Amino acid sequence: MNKSANLSSPEPDNVKPKAKRRRNPAAPIGKGMPRKRLKKNQPGEFNRKLLLIGLEILCLGITAILVIMILLGHSASRFSGTSFFGNLLPFAIGVLVLILATSFFLIGWWKLRKWLRLHSECLTPILSLSLALLIALFVTHDQFTPVYGNFRMLVGGKEEASRVTISHQVYAAYRRHDSTQLQKMVDRSQEYQQAIEDAAKSFNVDINLLKGIAATESSFIPRDSIDGGRGLFQITRVPETVIAQALKRLGAGKIDLENPRHNAFVAAATFKHYLAEMKNDLFLALLAYNIGPANGGLRLIMQQYGASDFTTIQPYLQTLPRDYPIRVLSYALAFRIWQKEGELLAYQEGNNAIHIQRIGIPGLGAKL
Numbered sequence: 001m002n003k004s005a006n007l008s009s010p011e012p013d014n015v016k017p018k019a020k021r022r023r024n025p026a027a028p029i030g031k032g033m034p035r036k037r038l039k040k041n042q043p044g045e046f047n048r049k050l051l052l053i054g055l056e057i058l059c060l061g062i063t064a065i066l067v068i069m070i071l072l073g074h075s076a077s078r079f080s081g082t083s084f085f086g087n088l089l090p091f092a093i094g095v096l097v098l099i100l101a102t103s104f105f106l107i108g109w110w111k112l113r114k115w116l117r118l119h120s121e122c123l124t125p126i127l128s129l130s131l132a133l134l135i136a137l138f139v140t141h142d143q144f145t146p147v148y149g150n151f152r153m154l155v156g157g158k159e160e161a162s163r164v165t166i167s168h169q170v171y172a173a174y175r176r177h178d179s180t181q182l183q184k185m186v187d188r189s190q191e192y193q194q195a196i197e198d199a200a201k202s203f204n205v206d207i208n209l210l211k212g213i214a215a216t217e218s219s220f221i222p223r224d225s226i227d228g229g230r231g232l233f234q235i236t237r238v239p240e241t242v243i244a245q246a247l248k249r250l251g252a253g254k255i256d257l258e259n260p261r262h263n264a265f266v267a268a269a270t271f272k273h274y275l276a277e278m279k280n281d282l283f284l285a286l287l288a289y290n291i292g293p294a295n296g297g298l299r300l301i302m303q304q305y306g307a308s309d310f311t312t313i314q315p316y317l318q319t320l321p322r323d324y325p326i327r328v329l330s331y332a333l334a335f336r337i338w339q340k341e342g343e344l345l346a347y348q349e350g351n352n353a354i355h356i357q358r359i360g361i362p363g364l365g366a367k368l
Contacts, residue, residue, distance in 0.1 A: 052125045059128035060109075064102070066135045071098055073147035076154040145358040163364065166283060166326070170361050173330035175347040182334050182344050188220035189335070192232060192260050199264035202249045203272045208339065208362040210268060212332030213289070216324065222260060230257045233267035236292050242269045274298075282363045286325040332362040 075094045081087035116123040138144060149164070189196075189211055196214065200207035214220055217234040228236045235257050243255055246265040256262045271289050277299060278284035288298040333356070337345055340359055345352045 049121070052121055055125045056128045059125070059132040062132045063128070063135050066139055068098070069151050070135075070138070070144070070147055072154060073149075073151035076150040077146070080150075145354050149357075167357075167361060167364060169326050170329045170333060170364075171347060171353070171356065173326050174333050174356075177330065177334065179344055179346065182331075185215050185220065185331065186335065186338050186344070189214070192220065192264070195261040195264045198261065199268040202265065203245075203268040205268050205271060206332070206362040208332045208335040209328070210264065210271070211335045212328040212330075212362065213267060213271065213286075214264075215331040215335075216328045222258075222263070231263035232260050233263050235263060235266050235270070238266060238270050239273060239293070242266065242273050245269045245272075282329075283325045286328050290324040329361050329364065333359075336360070336362050 071094075075091055079087045079091040079094070113124050116127070192214070196210050197207050199205070200210050214232050217229065218232055220232070222232045224230050225234055230236075243266065246255060246262070246269045247253070249269070250262060250265050252262070255266060257266065271285060274288040275282070275285040278288055284298065291298050334344055337343075337356060337359060345356060347353055347356055
């Protein structure tokens, strides 16, 4: 064994030891060395994600609301009645099933969402938007009208039942009208279209409702009547505040009831006055317009008999024209149908009944 192999060989005298490399203090730390790139928070990226999530939530919310209305509307029709086992219990079970189905849907959507986001962030908003548009397509169809009506009845209770009862009186009155006579009424109204439209806009009243009043009062043949009515809307005595409001909107110094424009503005102001007095009850406002201020007006009659709405006041009206609101609204309905369809649809033909109910009675809030 060579002993010299185990001994370290001496370094030559002319070889200097390696000096440690010193870092230049002026050089930046980590220069020349690989380092991780820091992610910067980009506001544009955050706003885009927020927009996509907002769109998804909005579309899912709209879809959920419309589906609930549809299902409850169908259930209210299917289980209508007072029998506990035949109606009430099945309806309650249906509501429970709806809650469970909603829970399962949300769980499934969350899992589907995770899978879709692996492919693209835009897929979930697009899918939710597609669902909302699909449900909205059904809502715009006439077949949704009965379903929506059942839903209103379910939520509205007594108030909605009263509205539906009177609404069908209006539809029946429209059906009884002679189509030729209705067409004549529409043609006559064209002469006063601008005056009535200006009055309606000025007092925020449905123009077709004002036309219905004019058709009932004068058949669009302005004249002075025996009971003191004057002009297109058969204006009689009206409160001073009404005249003041009409003058202000007209920008005139004096009211001329022979002028159709002045007559229309006074009529709109009068109707608006009675609508506020009757707490936005359309039927009572129309009845008050017809009765006028004579003998204290409708409000005094209601106080005398303790009536609170159009249904409860009818038995006490006696010789007063209780059918006046029905006549006004049947004409108003005809004007709205003409405005939207360009013709007067026959209520009894085909699916016109459902379509007309969807169009809705002016001022009554019957349409969706």
